Amino acid sequence: MKFLCVGCDEPMRIHSVEGPEQGSVSVTFGCPRCSHRVALLTNPMETQLVRSLGVKIGGHGLPPEPLEVLSTALGSQREGAVEAAGEEGPVWAEAAEARLERLPPLARPMARMAISRYARERGVTMVTPELMDEYRARAGF
Amino acid sequence: MPKRSRDIAGDGGSNILAQVEELGARVRARMARVRRKLAVTSGKGGVGKSVLTANLAAVLAGSGWRVGVMDADLNGPSMAKVLGVRGRRLRLSSEGVHPAEGPLAIKVLSMDLFLAEGPTPLIWEATTQQDSFVWRESMEATALREFLSDTAWGNLDVLLFDLPPGAPRLPALAGLLGDLDGALVVTIPSEVSQLAVGRSVELARAHAVRLLGLVENMAGYLCPHCGAVGDLFAGESQFPAEVLGLPSLGRIPFEPRIARCADRGSPYVLAHPETVAGQALRALGARLSALLTLEGAGR
Numbered sequence: 426m427k428f429l430c431v432g433c434d435e436p437m438r439i440h441s442v443e444g445p446e447q448g449s450v451s452v453t454f455g456c457p458r459c460s461h462r463v464a465l466l467t468n469p470m471e472t473q474l475v476r477s478l479g480v481k482i483g484g485h486g487l488p489p490e491p492l493e494v495l496s497t498a499l500g501s502q503r504e505g506a507v508e509a510a511g512e513e514g515p516v517w518a519e520a521a522e523a524r525l526e527r528l529p530p531l532a533r534p535m536a537r538m539a540i541s542r543y544a545r546e547r548g549v550t551m552v553t554p555e556l557m558d559e560y561r562a563r564a565g566f
Numbered sequence: 567m568p569k570r571s572r573d574i575a576g577d578g579g580s581n582i583l584a585q586v587e588e589l590g591a592r593v594r595a596r597m598a599r600v601r602r603k604l605a606v607t608s609g610k611g612g613v614g615k616s617v618l619t620a621n622l623a624a625v626l627a628g629s630g631w632r633v634g635v636m637d638a639d640l641n642g643p644s645m646a647k648v649l650g651v652r653g654r655r656l657r658l659s660s661e662g663v664h665p666a667e668g669p670l671a672i673k674v675l676s677m678d679l680f681l682a683e684g685p686t687p688l689i690w691e692a693t694t695q696q697d698s699f700v701w702r703e704s705m706e707a708t709a710l711r712e713f714l715s716d717t718a719w720g721n722l723d724v725l726l727f728d729l730p731p732g733a734p735r736l737p738a739l740a741g742l743l744g745d746l747d748g749a750l751v752v753t754i755p756s757e758v759s760q761l762a763v764g765r766s767v768e769l770a771r772a773h774a775v776r777l778l779g780l781v782e783n784m785a786g787y788l789c790p791h792c793g794a795v796g797d798l799f800a801g802e803s804q805f806p807a808e809v810l811g812l813p814s815l816g817r818i819p820f821e822p823r824i825a826r827c828a829d830r831g832s833p834y835v836l837a838h839p840e841t842v843a844g845q846a847l848r849a850l851g852a853r854l855s856a857l858l859t860l861e862g863a864g865r
Contacts, residue, residue, distance in 0.1 A: 470696070477704035
């Protein structure tokens with residue numbers, strides 16, 4: 426799906442991606458010439474269809490986590506089905522740990538490994554909720 | 567004249583086409599360490615594909631091959647149970663998710679290993695399950711792709727795929743892999759099975775999927791007490807391989823201990839290698855092994 430700024434006859438570019446919230450993703454496109462913006466809002470079925478493809482809207486090139494779709498979309502997951510091998514990594518702030526715990530069981534070790542790697546690559550010694558936000562924004566939907 | 571999609575380069579920043587290509591490349595990179603990829607298929611449910619796959623894996627592993635089994639039946643996964651790894655915890659490393667190890671170091675990955683204990687069905691989280699028929703198959707295809715690309719299979723001589731019933735499953739897997747070496751078709755000696763399996767065979771041919779041959783499972787009843795083999799189905803006198811135009815790779819009689827071993831998570835052929843059924847399974851493994859080895863030498 427592509428968006429064209431009709432007035433400028435210019436292809437629009439993704440400005441931001443937010444969500445999913447309550448099954449809806451908001452993708453804002455902007456015209457690079459006149460800065461006009463439009464937002465594409467998906468309904469839950471459309472959101473799920475995009476999710477099922479395993480591609481990322483507005484992704485910026487971070488490698489996907491192992492079993493990324495499975496671990497985030499599978500219902501009724503077995504607690505402790507996957508455990509991360511011990512790796513030297515950054516310290517996780519209490520708030521970051523609490524946030525990690527809110528993820529589905531399978532997604533926790535995957536996210537811990539990916540965010541720890543993201544932190545190490547940037548020389549960050551402590552994972553905070555802010556770093557998790559940054560990672561999520563880079564990873565895209 | 568208004569612009570069309572192809573008049574505009576790129577997609578605004580997501581680069582979906584490149585992402586799709588990258589996902590395929592991840593599968594190819596992982597599968598490059600697997601010498602042979604073989605699907606066990608039927609198109610018909612209840613013919614004993616999973617138990618046959620487990621026994622075949624055991625025969626090949628027993629002959630020194632490094633064997634993996636991927637349970638491609640996401641909705642009715644049974645390989646974890648049949649190969650005795652149900653409930654095992656999987657290890658995650660920078661290489662990916664490491665499969666469970668069953669008897670003879672057979673590597674196993676199954677959806678069963680990720681689902682909550684008990685008879686938990688495969689349900690995908692969504693704000694609403696309404697219209698799930700639109701995205702469910704796509705979600706399952708993505709899960710299969712992730713099983714392929716994100717599992718640390720390591721170096722394998724053969725990866726066996728235990729496919730669910732349904733004619734389109736084999737072409738779908740072949741498309742996902744791109745270089746499936748072939749499929750073993752399983753049937754039982756009944757006209758009903760032959761009809762369903764026949765449709766799968768024709769669909770596979772239409773998609774140019776290579777079929778290595780046919781295995782007749784439950785071909786006769788082997789009495790565990792006296793060792794005599796009698797008819798189990800009425801259509802035993804027919805020759806399904808001939809009818810389906812496939813080479814016959816073996817006939818495996820049924821005996822109750824095959825089912826008991828499967829329930830215990832221990833391949834029958836390891837416990838009973840010298841029975842008629844055990845010998846038939848070993849002969850099937852040897853035929854396949856020779857077939858795949860010969861082809862490997864020719865490559």
